[in-house]
Amino acid sequence: MARAMNFNAGPAALPLEALERAQRELIDFAGTGMSIIEHSHRGKAYEAVHNEAITLLRELLDIKDTHHVLFLQGGASQQFAMIPMNLLKPGQSADYIVTGAWGKKAIQEAKTVGTVRSASAGDPEAKPARVPKQSELDLDANAAYVHLTSNETIGGSQWHEFPSTGKAPLVADMSSDILSRPIDVSKFGLIYAGAQKNIGPSGVTLVIVRKDLVETGRTDIPKIFRYATHAAENSLYNTPATFAVYLVRNVLDVLKKNGGLAAIDKQNRAKAKALYDAIDARPDFYRCPVEQGARSLMNVVFNLPTPELEAEFVTATQKLGMVGLKGHRSVGGIRASIYNAVLPEWVGALAQFMNDFHKGS
Amino acid sequence: MARAMNFNAGPAALPLEALERAQRELIDFAGTGMSIIEHSHRGKAYEAVHNEAITLLRELLDIKDTHHVLFLQGGASQQFAMIPMNLLKPGQSADYIVTGAWGKKAIQEAKTVGTVRSASAGDPEAKPARVPKQSELDLDANAAYVHLTSNETIGGSQWHEFPSTGKAPLVADMSSDILSRPIDVSKFGLIYAGAQKNIGPSGVTLVIVRKDLVETGRTDIPKIFRYATHAAENSLYNTPATFAVYLVRNVLDVLKKNGGLAAIDKQNRAKAKALYDAIDARPDFYRCPVEQGARSLMNVVFNLPTPELEAEFVTATQKLGMVGLKGHRSVGGIRASIYNAVLPEWVGALAQFMNDFHKGS
Numbered sequence: 001m002a003r004a005m006n007f008n009a010g011p012a013a014l015p016l017e018a019l020e021r022a023q024r025e026l027i028d029f030a031g032t033g034m035s036i037i038e039h040s041h042r043g044k045a046y047e048a049v050h051n052e053a054i055t056l057l058r059e060l061l062d063i064k065d066t067h068h069v070l071f072l073q074g075g076a077s078q079q080f081a082m083i084p085m086n087l088l089k090p091g092q093s094a095d096y097i098v099t100g101a102w103g104k105k106a107i108q109e110a111k112t113v114g115t116v117r118s119a120s121a122g123d124p125e126a127k128p129a130r131v132p133k134q135s136e137l138d139l140d141a142n143a144a145y146v147h148l149t150s151n152e153t154i155g156g157s158q159w160h161e162f163p164s165t166g167k168a169p170l171v172a173d174m175s176s177d178i179l180s181r182p183i184d185v186s187k188f189g190l191i192y193a194g195a196q197k198n199i200g201p202s203g204v205t206l207v208i209v210r211k212d213l214v215e216t217g218r219t220d221i222p223k224i225f226r227y228a229t230h231a232a233e234n235s236l237y238n239t240p241a242t243f244a245v246y247l248v249r250n251v252l253d254v255l256k257k258n259g260g261l262a263a264i265d266k267q268n269r270a271k272a273k274a275l276y277d278a279i280d281a282r283p284d285f286y287r288c289p290v291e292q293g294a295r296s297l298m299n300v301v302f303n304l305p306t307p308e309l310e311a312e313f314v315t316a317t318q319k320l321g322m323v324g325l326k327g328h329r330s331v332g333g334i335r336a337s338i339y340n341a342v343l344p345e346w347v348g349a350l351a352q353f354m355n356d357f358h359k360g361s
Numbered sequence: 362m363a364r365a366m367n368f369n370a371g372p373a374a375l376p377l378e379a380l381e382r383a384q385r386e387l388i389d390f391a392g393t394g395m396s397i398i399e400h401s402h403r404g405k406a407y408e409a410v411h412n413e414a415i416t417l418l419r420e421l422l423d424i425k426d427t428h429h430v431l432f433l434q435g436g437a438s439q440q441f442a443m444i445p446m447n448l449l450k451p452g453q454s455a456d457y458i459v460t461g462a463w464g465k466k467a468i469q470e471a472k473t474v475g476t477v478r479s480a481s482a483g484d485p486e487a488k489p490a491r492v493p494k495q496s497e498l499d500l501d502a503n504a505a506y507v508h509l510t511s512n513e514t515i516g517g518s519q520w521h522e523f524p525s526t527g528k529a530p531l532v533a534d535m536s537s538d539i540l541s542r543p544i545d546v547s548k549f550g551l552i553y554a555g556a557q558k559n560i561g562p563s564g565v566t567l568v569i570v571r572k573d574l575v576e577t578g579r580t581d582i583p584k585i586f587r588y589a590t591h592a593a594e595n596s597l598y599n600t601p602a603t604f605a606v607y608l609v610r611n612v613l614d615v616l617k618k619n620g621g622l623a624a625i626d627k628q629n630r631a632k633a634k635a636l637y638d639a640i641d642a643r644p645d646f647y648r649c650p651v652e653q654g655a656r657s658l659m660n661v662v663f664n665l666p667t668p669e670l671e672a673e674f675v676t677a678t679q680k681l682g683m684v685g686l687k688g689h690r691s692v693g694g695i696r697a698s699i700y701n702a703v704l705p706e707w708v709g710a711l712a713q714f715m716n717d718f719h720k721g722s
Contacts, residue, residue, distance in 0.1 A: 004394035008401045011603055019388055019396050026384040027377070033365035033682065035380050037562045037608070040369045040685060073434040073564065074585065077599035081583035112583045196600055201398045203434065203564040203602025222442035222473045224435065238438035239557055241564025241602060242372055247398070321394065324401060 005346035008324035009153050009299065010176065011196040013341040018200075018250035037243045041236060049246050050235070056252035060260055061178075063185050063208060070207040070227065071235040071245050075194040076102070076175045079205060080109035083147070083171060083190065086217040086227050088114040092144040095119040095168065099131050099159075099294075100152030101330065106173060107147070119146065129155040130291040134163050143168040145189055151177035153197075154328040156301030156335065157294040162187060169213060177298050178206070179255065180340055181265040189213050197298070198340045200248035203241045255340065264340050271338045271347040272297040278354040285358045289333070303333040310334055313357055320353060322346070366707035369685035370514050370660065371537065372557040374702040379561075379611035398604045402597060410607050411596070417613035421621055422539075424546050424569060431568040431588065432596040432606050436555040437463070437536045440566060441470035444508070444532055444551065447578040447588050449475040453505040456480040456529065460492050460520075460655075461513030462691065467534060468508070480507065490516040491652040495524050504529040506550055512538035514558075515689040517662030517696065518655040523548060530574060538659050539567070540616065541701055542626040550574050558659070559701045561609035564602045616701065625701050632699045632708040633658040639715040646719045650694070664694040671695055674718055681714060683707070 006013035029036040032045055039046045054069045063069060072078070088094050093115040096107040103124060110116045119139050120132045129152065139146060146165040151158040153176045162170065169189020178193040185191065190209040196202035207227065214227045223229050229237050255264060276295060279286040279302050288295065288302045304310045310333060314326045327333035338347055367374035390397040393406055400407045415430045424430060433439070449455050454476040457468040465485060471477045480500050481493045490513065500507060507526040512519040514537045523531065530550020539554040546552065551570045557563035568588065575588045584590050590598050616625060637656060640647040640663050649656065649663045665671045671694060675687045688694035699708055 002394055003389075006395055006399055008399065008404075011399060011401060011600065013399050014396065016388070019398070023384055023387040026387065027380055028364075032684075033363055034367055034684065035375065037380070038367055038369065038372060038374050040372060041563065043369075073436070073439070073602075075434070075599050077585050078434070081585050085583075109583055109585065112581075194600060201602075201604050202402065202600045203605050220473075222446075222470055224438050224442050224470065238436050239372065239555060239563040241434075241562075241605065243562050243604065243608075244564050244602065247604075323393075323395065 005322040009337040015254040053249040079192040084110040084113035095143040095146040097148040098124040100155035103149040127289040129157040158296035204244035278351040366683040370698040376615040414610040440553040445471040445474035456504040456507040458509040459485040461516035464510040490518040519657035565605035639712040
């Protein structure tokens with residue numbers, strides 16, 4: 001069958017080249033007579049892959065020696081707990097800027113660990129979705145950290161510039177937009193991301209964390225949940241998700257070959273523009289529930305005049321070989337997730353279809 | 362290259378048939394035009410795989426409706442923390458029967474969470490390795506649970522009959538021998554296992570847990586670490602390690618086709634016997650540091666007269682295409698891990714080599 005036009009929100013499309021390499025090598029990795037899955041995580045073959053993935057991340061994101069690069073497990077959802085467990089000390093409070101459903105989950109989980117406060121007013125899931133301006137933030141100068149979600153996959157909003165947080169380290173859930181654009185890692189205390197959007201398969205979590213935060217992290221929590229444990233062992237304290245890290249390596253290698261973050265950023269902007277233009281050209285028919293300045297370049301969400309038309313739209317796209325365009329079950333509507341590996345021609349086909357569907361309705 | 366004779370301790374050999382199926386399907390899963398890695402964890406294609414893996418586990422291990430079957434992340438090392446976090450309540454104590462390095466790690470991590478006591482005397486890493494008799498145990502009748510490690514991969518000891526623990530639920534780390542033999546799951550409160558020995562790739566953790574323990578588990582811990590969270594959502598609360606679960610499905614399918622646990626148990630016993638016979642036939646040269654009744658059927662550890670001879674032995678096996686025979690760095694010696702997917706002919710070749718090497722030395 002021809003390759004599906006995959007607009008899944010995550011797990012999502014991966015570069016075909018990265019998958020084809022995995023397929024070729026799956027039974028016999030580098031002439032070793034074994035799959036990479038069967039190699040010891042303490043052996044030379046796997047360790048080279050593991051370190052290459054870390055090196056590629058450092059290159060692509062320009063991560064300095066001030067930060068550790070860790071491969072953990074449990075996804076962003078586990079980081080929701082691990083961040084306050086490590087960084088929020090007794091007597092301290094942490095600030096959360098909540099701009100959607102994922103930020104809400106993050107603050108709720110943090111509340112099971114310690115004292116947190118919301119640094120922005122209003123219902124974060126109200127429409128239109130937006131991100132607050134610096135002047136709207138109510139930041140605690142003594143906060144242990146300030147947490148935000150750089151891209152909300154459900155609501156479809158994204159931070160295009162990050163706020164200043166003074167001395168408080170900025171912590172960002174970048175699960176759905178990491179590696180989609182250049183960022184200044186030095187401005188962040190901690191960046192985390194489940195891999196299953198732009199990095200690789202589900203089952204591995206990237207954590208980029210400032211070394212001083214690791215050194216001063218809490219030690220009265222289980223060893224497995226301390227960043228210090230994993231940092232000291234180059235993420236080999238316990239067995240990592242070896243195949244997942246291997247596939248991350250393949251994905252990063254393709255990204256680098258194709259020009260890195262500057263090139264993919266340009267492509268991502270063009271892809272998003274094609275869809276937002278299709279929406280804005282027919283304001284009587286398509287409606288984006290996100291403020292102009294906060295529209296996500298990764299998850300383009302929009303509504304049609306009725307839920308019935310939305311269902312018809314989704315069915316029609318499926319017949320064209322498009323997958324994953326139904327909005328999240330909690331909000332309905334349409335959502336096109338257009339991560340790095342979603343090809344411009346798929347996005348072009350969707351924009352064209354949006355035009356045709358509008359005319360035909 | 363010919364397939365390596367893989368004696369790795371884990372990640373370890375997997376059935377070639379399971380890997381070949383993964384290779385065939387890697388780019389286009391079931392005619393969907395997408396890799397299983399690219400499918401949504403909430404879509405029909407992945408959910409069918411996920412549920413098939415659970416059904417196969419229930420069939421193979423005869424797991425009744427009294428127990429949940431969960432796919433989590435973080436390996437056994439994360440369970441070392443999650444078990445006391447969930448099951449050990451304030452004012453309670455848990456018993457640990459420590460028979461080696463892994464049991465030691467488990468009790469050390471549990472101490473970061475609550476009150477635990479050792480239910481067996483002596484240094485668990487003393488030689489010869491052994492497992493205590495029922496009469497040697499000092500069990501607390503009111504323990505929240507009793508923990509043991511069914512097979513110690515480093516020391517090479519294994520429980521061949523499990524102790525009675527009265528009302529206290531028995532909790533077992535079966536990372537390295539689950540699915541290698543029939544067990545009576547109904548006798549256990551909780552069984553857990555990192556997948557990377559007999560189940561599949563690293564990155565997914567199997568937890569089989571009695572429903573009443575889940576229902577009465579602690580709720581004052583982060584939601585992501587509660588078994589109740591994952592049980593309520595069929596392990597789809599957050600994104601599971603989808604490819605890892607898929608590969609587990611493939612491995613279980615092969616195991617079932619080949620006759621299930623009774624058949625693999627017979628094969629595993631024959632494999633272990635071949636190696637222990639080779640050791641016992643030359644007691645002046647090979648020495649197994651494990652008591653006869655506690656010898657592992659999964660990890661056969663032995664020593665040669667000198668470390669120099671051991672190094673020579675390992676080098677010679679490598680030239681024959683054997684991998685992973687060097688003992689764990691903490692204890693030295695030789696270790697042959699002979700999990701389900703290690704072929705009888707590889708074991709036969711090793712036994713033959715042991716004979717030849719003895720003659721030649």
